[in-house]
Amino acid sequence: MPASTHRTPSTAGEGPMSYAIFRLARAHRARAAAMLREMDLHPGQELLLMQLLDRDGQTQSELLESVGLDHSTVSKSLRRMQEAGLLVREPATHDRRVMVVHLTDKGRAMREPIAAMWQALEETSARDLSAEQAESFVRIAYAIADAINSSALPRETSE
Secondary structure: OOOOOOOOOHHHOOOHHHHHHHHHHHHHHHHHHHHHHOOOOOOOHHHHHHHHHHOOOEEHHHHHHHHOOOHHHHHHHHHHHHHOOOEEEEEOOOOOOOEEEEEOHHHHOOHHHHHHHHHHHHHHHOOOOOHHHHHHHHHHHHHHHHHHHHOOOOOOOOO
16 A cells, blocks of 8 residues: 655644545545536535435435535535436425425436446545455444544633
8 A cells, every 4th residue: 555645734743633534535525526527416416316316205304314414505406406407396295395305317317327436436445455444444434423423522611
């Protein structure tokens, strides 16, 4: 495995793992964004499509919860996706204030291109890792995410 040529800034010296996570997330997001642009999608839209491909007819609130993005981001993404002909939003029969999201044929046709994009991104990401290292990374990444999500932010101490 090639050694990293990136130097951690001295101010991040007490958090080398956190800095590595930041660099990894930024690199991964940039590569994914480039691949998504080729599919005429914006980052995050593929996550919404994947959720709808698994279970079409979700409410905007259910989608919001499943992808972990904020309300305005999901709303903007859904609007763009509707304008692109990937989905339709319509009021729920039980409550006209609730919007239900359904894929169009064009949206359903994104299943294979999205799966291929994620496979290519996975292959690029794990290119220099053994299968065991890749499996270990996934376990460790989820453990770190769980630790971060279960921890309260440190409170500022008053002087």
